[in-house]
Structure formats: C-alpha cells, structure tokens
Amino acid sequence: MQSESLIIEIQLLNTSLQNWLVLKSILEQKYAIEYFEKGDLNFEHLNVKLRPSGEIKEILNQKDIEDKWLLLKEELSPEMGDTLEEKQMLEGGDNDFKNSLPLLKNSLLHRLFFMDLYKSYTISDTFYSIAPLKYTSQIFNQEEIFLITKQKIEKNNYSVKIKFFSEADIEKNKHLKAIYNSKLRDFLKQEFNYQFTWSLEYTFDMQQGIMLECHSKIKEQAANNYTHLTEHKISLTENLENI
Known part of the structure; x- marks a missing residue:
C-alpha cells in the first residue's frame, strides 16, 4: 500500500514589513558608497506591502525615499564633475528613487527575500524536479541563465526547511559560448567550460509565518x-511583532 503524501502550507501572516536592509544593500552595489554617507537617506527603512505569496506588491514609503534622494542630490550636485558617468548616476538615481521596485526586482537579494515561498509543499526525503529558476549571470553581462531546479522539503515540529538545488540547463545556455569566444577567450586563453550550481536553503517558522534563515551559495564558471x-x-x- 502506498503511503499518502504529507502536505504542509506556509502562510504569510503579516503582509506589511519594514526595516529591511535590502534596498540599502542593492543601492550600495550600484552606486558609489561614499555618496550615501553625505546625507541622511535612511535607506534601511523600506516599508513594503506583500502579496500572500511573499512577493512585493508595493513600496509604502516610496515618496519619502524619493524626497530624501532629491535633498541629497542638491547637496551632491555642486561637488560632482561634468563627466558622463556622474550625469548618468544622477539620472539613474532619479529613476531608482522615484520607482524603486524595478531596481529591487533585478537584484539577487530581492530573489532571496521575496521569492514565491508562501504556499503548500509536499514533504519529501529526496529532491524532486520543479519549475526551473532563472539567474542573471555575473560573468556574461547580465545574460539570463536557464536552470534545471529541484527542491526538497523537511519538517521538524513547527519549523520547515525548503531546499533548492539548481544547475545550468546546457541545451538552453549554448548562446554563452559565442559570448565567451568573442569577449573572454583571448584574455583567459582557455576553452569555454561553463558550469553553474546554486544551493539555496530556507528555514521557516510555520506558526509565525516568518523566514528565520536563508543560505544561498552560487558558483558560476566560464572556464577552468x-x-x-x-x-x-x-x-x-x-522579530518585529507590532508593525
């Protein structure tokens, strides 16, 4: 007789979250950090409204973020030169601080914090195939990498571990070889040998509907x-209970 599958559900109990450090980290990666030390932008205060799945629906304090950017921009403008790079930084800031959601969604940190995780799962002792994830290459100038993905779900009392393991789909990533040969082969003096692995593990508290831990390890290789x-x-x- 076959045993029945044990199905669990992780529910998002609070769809308003604040004091995330995500936006600040993403901005510091995109822009020169010293610019943000000259003004009180308080980017760590990112108040968001979430969908039941855990994805961001909207940024609740977007206007406040934009207003603080405009004040800092006034302070920065006299100190900056007239180079194309500096002009592009200011123009990029206007876009990113007026509507920060696209900036967030293009970031790996957004993927880690706000994946579609609040749903039903089947407990399993082994990894099983699911809809594949995608990844933006850090080697090939933001090229989209197609992956083959498996997951495994482990339950221990009121905590749940969600484990993902992804590898590159060789057939769907053949275009990378042409990019490598045209841009990197002469410099590296090695043949193309693309490999990609992504190990991703979450721990959730089922009673509170919150993520306790996330550990992500990514290895992307273009040549040996x-x-x-x-x-x-x-x-x-x-745990911010009264938000």
Whole structure:
C-alpha cells in the first residue's frame, strides 16, 4: 500500500514589513558608497506591502525615499564633475528613487527575500524536479541563465526547511559560448567550460509565518580558471511583532 503524501502550507501572516536592509544593500552595489554617507537617506527603512505569496506588491514609503534622494542630490550636485558617468548616476538615481521596485526586482537579494515561498509543499526525503529558476549571470553581462531546479522539503515540529538545488540547463545556455569566444577567450586563453550550481536553503517558522534563515551559495564558471562565487547568509535577528 502506498503511503499518502504529507502536505504542509506556509502562510504569510503579516503582509506589511519594514526595516529591511535590502534596498540599502542593492543601492550600495550600484552606486558609489561614499555618496550615501553625505546625507541622511535612511535607506534601511523600506516599508513594503506583500502579496500572500511573499512577493512585493508595493513600496509604502516610496515618496519619502524619493524626497530624501532629491535633498541629497542638491547637496551632491555642486561637488560632482561634468563627466558622463556622474550625469548618468544622477539620472539613474532619479529613476531608482522615484520607482524603486524595478531596481529591487533585478537584484539577487530581492530573489532571496521575496521569492514565491508562501504556499503548500509536499514533504519529501529526496529532491524532486520543479519549475526551473532563472539567474542573471555575473560573468556574461547580465545574460539570463536557464536552470534545471529541484527542491526538497523537511519538517521538524513547527519549523520547515525548503531546499533548492539548481544547475545550468546546457541545451538552453549554448548562446554563452559565442559570448565567451568573442569577449573572454583571448584574455583567459582557455576553452569555454561553463558550469553553474546554486544551493539555496530556507528555514521557516510555520506558526509565525516568518523566514528565520536563508543560505544561498552560487558558483558560476566560464572556464577552468575563471569562476564567480556568491554566498549570502540571512538570519532573523529581531522579530518585529507590532508593525
């Protein structure tokens, strides 16, 4: 007799979250950090409204973010030169601080914090195939990487671990070889050998409907001596109950 599958559901109990450090981290990666040390932008205060799935629906304090950028922009303008790069930074800031959601969604940190995770799962002792994830390459100038993805769900009392493992779909990523040969082969003096692995693990508290931990490890390789490694460890340090 076959055993029945055990199905669990993780529910998002609070769809308003604040004090995330996500926006600040993304902005510091995109722009020169020293510019943000000259004004009180308070980018760590990102108030968002979430969909039941855990994805961002809207940024609630977007106007406040834009107003603080405009004040800082006034302070920065006299100190900046007339180079194309500096002009593009100011223009980019106008766009990013008026509507910050596209900036967030293009970031790996957004993927880690706001994936579609609040739903039903089947407990499994082994990994099983799911709809594939995608990844934006850190080696090939923001090219989209197609992946083959598996997941595994482990339950321990009121905590749940959601584990993902992804590898590059070789057939769907053949276009990368032409990019490598035209831009990197002469410099690296090695043949193309693309490999990609992504190990991603979440721990959730089912009673509170919150993420306790996230650990992501990504290895992207274009050739034997050219590899890009990315690792993030995210932990809940304070549970903000009254938000």
